[in-house]
Amino acid sequence: MTLTTLLLAALPLTAAQPTTPDLLAIKVGKAETIDQGTLEHAVILIEDGKIVMIGEDLPIERGIPVLDRDPEWTVMPGLVNAYSRGPLDSRGGNDSTPGLRASGELYIGEDFYGDVLELGVTTLGLYPAGNGIPGRAVAIRTKADTAEGLILRDDAYLKIRMRSSGSDKKMLKKGFEDADGWIEKEAKAREKWEKEQEKAKKSKKGKKDDEKEEDKSVAVPVEPSLDDEESGDYVAPEKDPAAEAFLQLRAHELSALVAIGQSSDYLHLIDAIGAEEFDWDLRIPITTELDIFNVKREIGLRACRVVMEPQLSQHPNTLRLRNLPMELAESGAKLVLIPRDDSVVGHEAWLRNTGEMVGYGLDRDAALRALTLEPAELLKVADRLGSLTVGKDANMIFFEGDPLEPGTRVEAVMLEGEFVTGEVKL
Amino acid sequence: MRFSNTIGAAFAAVALFAATPAAKAALLSPQDEESSDESGEEGFGEDDGPETHYFAVRGADVYTGTGEVLRGATVLAKNGRIKAIGYDVEIPGLDFQADVPSKERGYTAEVLDAAGYRVYPGMVAIESSGLLGTGGDYRDSIDPFDQNMILGLSTGITSTGQSNAACKLKRYISQDPPVPYDFDGIVLRDDCYANFSWGSGSARRSVREKLVRASEYLREYRQWQIDVKNDKELKEPSKKGVDNSVLDVLQGNVLAKFRADSREDLLGIARIAQEFGFRPAIDGCREGWTVAAELGRAGAFAIVTPRERRDKSEMLVREGGSSIENAAILYAAGVQVAIKPASRGISLGGITGRDIMHLPVEVGFAIRGGLPEDAAIAAVTTVPARMMGVSHRVGTLEVGKDCDLIVTDGDLLHYQTFVQWTVIDGQVVYDKQDELYFAHIRPRAETEVAPLRRLDAGENEEAAEEGDSEADGDDDKDKQNGKDEEE
Incomplete structure (x- = not known):
């Protein structure tokens, strides 16, 4: 003490x-x-x-x-902002790089963290930039002396972008194919190793028998442990980072945050996932005429988390306002609210904007939860904060x-x- | 689950006796007898499961598209396919075992009461763009919520040509419990045509050369098929230099599609088609009326725009240019006529009436030019379906075909007529009163028709009705908006 x-x-x-x-x-x-x-x-x-x-x-x-x-x-x-770039730049590719970690981009000495901490933001989830499958997010505290000191939890989620396009669907499917490829490769390697082991055993047995006959009088015990070391333990072939991420997804060691832009993307996501089973949540940016209400029942039944901005939108082709965060929360989705704008100013308006949504009908408890515990769950740090x-x-x-x-x-x-x-x- | 239990028992029995073929035959024969007299009149059950879905429209005048009109008849669909059309059709869940909870019936049923309305087969647009979203890869880029799709459905279009593919306007309707979207049901066929260029001399020459080579190969191949019976060692003729799409055309697998308007081009196409024995599809066909007999002899299909106005070239003495009678004259000469509007997309700017949303209006102009009404309806249903090679699925209302139909409040080709409901694969995908677009124009009187009744498996009728009001996404929406306005 x-x-x-x-x-x-x-x-x-x-x-x-x-x-x-x-x-x-x-x-x-x-x-x-x-x-x-x-x-x-x-x-x-x-x-x-x-x-x-x-x-x-x-x-x-x-x-x-x-x-x-x-x-x-x-x-x-x-406050926990689970979906931010913080002070990091937004350059990113369009490929599948599920092995990349946003934690690798961290550096210290940036005003941003102190500024948002002053506003009450104690935890950030920094995602890797880019389309496709850009990599893994990191959960950080907003004050530390070193970049490593910031990290609360690495591999908070794997970010995946999904649009109604064949290439995005293929990218996701290919990820699981890679995982299958590795499993196959691993099985083959193991088989080969086992065969070698057997062979070694056989030859050793033969040798031992000879030795026994010859050196009965000397009786020097051959150390078995040494022999085992010689043949070597089984070493699995190295996982390539793409396959590793998808193996982790399947094993529920990693979860995905899938960014979709409209209702049809959701259906294409379900189609691309097919029979695969893994944990996934949704990121749905609020746009003026977002049509996600078309599948709110489906999303609600999945009870996944939905990361959105506290913002009203309009029913397509009309000026009628819709409170989509509220509608999704009422359907059963777990709401995660993030600032409308990923800047210090955006973080400043975050609570006020959330308050507006409560004014427009969003349940107050759900709103507060969407700022704290739900994003903490998304970042898998709810055991220690939120x-x-x-x-x-x-x-x-x-x-x-x-x-x-x-x-x-x-x-x-x-x-x-x-x-x-x-x-x-x- | 009374039915499924008996089925399970039957399967178990079959499995037990499977070792002896005689026993198996004995067990299966009564079932075979049952399935042979499947006419739609027999009872329901046996093969029904919780996923079995019945849909019926009753009381409407049914224009089947095959030349028949059945007044006040019923169309019944099972799992998206038409099971029965006619009178005294038993509708499961309504007439049949109405007092038995659907849980025990083991299927869901939906009934649309449409007395006083007309039922037509869903229209097949020979070509359109943008009704399935913006991507070109329909299966993996479709947007089943797209505004253009809803507008297409509001027009009464249920299937459409999209470049070389024939697709269905399958909108996603949220159900309780949710049913996965049928991505594989969108594309009916993706290789409808072989496109030939007939614009320049070299293009024409190239078409002829390809046809010559392909027919040569076909002759060699057929001879080889005969000869190989005697000499098994005989080598198959070489396919070198043979264009596969041309081969498909000559074998009748796909239609050869040309884009041509002038009399000379049309004559050239008609003659080459007769020479090589294939049926051409001619997009445009503006001066077709001047060479209609020749096109008729060639068994041509024509895609025309009756409202097109174009003068003939003043350099020529012969007849030419566009004619409002074009469709009528071509039809009289035996050409199969499909109709398309001037713009194939949905345009929300400029002057209304020229885009794909006004397909029936466009057809009206062909009638003005003398085309018989049944041929006019065929020009947006059966003929396009036939051209794209999907007439076994869509285009008419016949038992066994897809239940793609529209319910209108009048003659399909009358300018005042609105499509009230559009049904695809036995599912209501458009209801005029539920959408923003035309609900306020001559709204359907609430009392005029009973609301759509949905009886869900696993629920009793009262609960099902409650579920229905929730199953309807727009009800929620209205509630929501009401709330918004209050605050």
Whole structure:
């Protein structure tokens, strides 16, 4: 404990930010826990960057420093943007490169992370740029000293772009064909190895028998382990990265995020997937006349995640407004909302835009979930963040009102137990 | 699942006795007898499963396209194919076992009450563009939600030629539970024509040379087929220099398609067709009326645009140019006439009435020029289906063909007529009152027809009706929009 404190103390801190104590109790007017609903007069106990206790009107042991902002403040988990390029450029190819990782592009010293962290974005999912199958996304925290330090989880999802075109469908099918090709190759290699083993055994047996007869008197035991090493263990042929990704998909070790642009793309996706079984979610960018309502029942029944912007669209060829995120959520899809624009300004408007969608009928709980826990699930980091739950990282935003109301100010942001913005006096 | 259980038992029995052929025959023979008298009048069950879908239109005047009109008749389809047309047709789920829940019946049925309306075969556009989305690879690029597809269906078009392919306008309708989209059902045939250029002297020469070589080969091949019986060692004649598409034309597998308008070109095509014994399809055929007899003798097909206006060349003394009588004169001479409008796409700008959405109007002009009405309807149904070699599937309403039909509120060729419903493969894919486009023009009175009844497998009737209102995507949409407006 002392060591950690020392280390923490050694870290350079902005003058405006007092060091956050290791053990801290925070009392707020309201806590949007996401997974346990809204708590009134909530007390959250934080130790070593983790939430260790949360509840309504909990008694606080004497001696624990308390930050009492009851009833002015509302707290919610740090925002998670699961589909961003962050500060990275958007250049990318059109090929299938499922082995590429966005984590390889990370570098430090970019204002972007600090800027969005100030707005309450504590987690980002950075996807690899490009059409086709550009590669794997990475989940990062928005503050660290090294590029490696940013990484929360590599291989968050495999990005796949699917349009109503033969080439996109072929690309997906070919991925699984590659996987099949590797399985075949592996089987052949194993067969060959087994045959060799057998051969070796036979010859060894013969040799041993001879030895036995000859060296009965000497009785020097031949070390079997040495012999085994000579013949070598079975080594599977090297997987090519394309085949590896699709093998991982099949084994449910990796999931896919498929970007589609309209209803027909969805049908073509289902056609291209055929009998393959793997986990996939959808990215559907909101366009003015998006027609995705045609297949909302189908998407809803799959109960997959749908990554969208909090934005209204128009029914095609009319000026009638449609709230497609709401329609999909009501059909049963798990909504993940991302900023309309992948810039700092876009992140600034993110909560306000989400609030607008709630004004247009989107369920408030679904909206808050779409900003935190659902994207965390998509990035496969929900075991450590995304909601105010005991055991999870203390990633929190504190507001002086309702987070979805326009004009509500962010008072403070906490990343893994440490206040990173805001002037917080105990 | 009463029926499927009995079927299962039957299969088990067959499997048990399969070892002895005699026993097998004994078991199968009663089934064979049953299937032989399949006329549509017998009961339902036996081979029906939960995926069996019945569709019926009843009470309408059915124009079958084969020359018959059945007033107040019923068209019944099973799994997308027409099972029965006529009177006293039993409709499963309605007349038959209406009190038995569909779960026990083991099939779904849909009934469209259309008394006072007319039923025609769905129109077959000989060519169009953009009705299946923008891609060229129809199976893998179709957009079954495309606005142009809906507009095509609103016109009454159910199948269309797309360059060399014949495709269906299969729109995706969300069902409960969802049924995977039938991608393989879009393209009926992808090699309808062999296209020949007849524009220049060298092109004409090349066509002739190819025909000469191909017919030479065919002669050699036929002789070889005879000779090889005596001498098994005899080598097959060489295919060197033979154009396969020309060979297909001479063997009658595909139509030779030409693009020609002038009298000279048409005569040239008619003569070469007679010389080599194939039937040409001539796109354009503007001056066909001047050489109709010759084209008739050649057994030609013509694709004409009756509203086309073009003067003849002033340098010529002979007759020429376009004529509104073109279709009528060609038809009288025995030419099979298909009709297409001036623009093959759907155009939403400029003057209305010239695009594929006005195919029936275009046909009306041929009638004005003297074409008999039945021939006019054939020009947008049976003739295009025949030209593309898909008349065994579409073009007329006959038992065994695809249930592609339209329900109109009047004569198909009358300018006031609207298509009320379009059905493809026994599924309603267009309902005028459900779409944005024409619902407000002379709307169908709610009381005039009973709403579409959908009886789903696994649900009782009441639940099915509830399900129906949800199954209809547009109901939700309206609710949604209502909500939007309130706020």
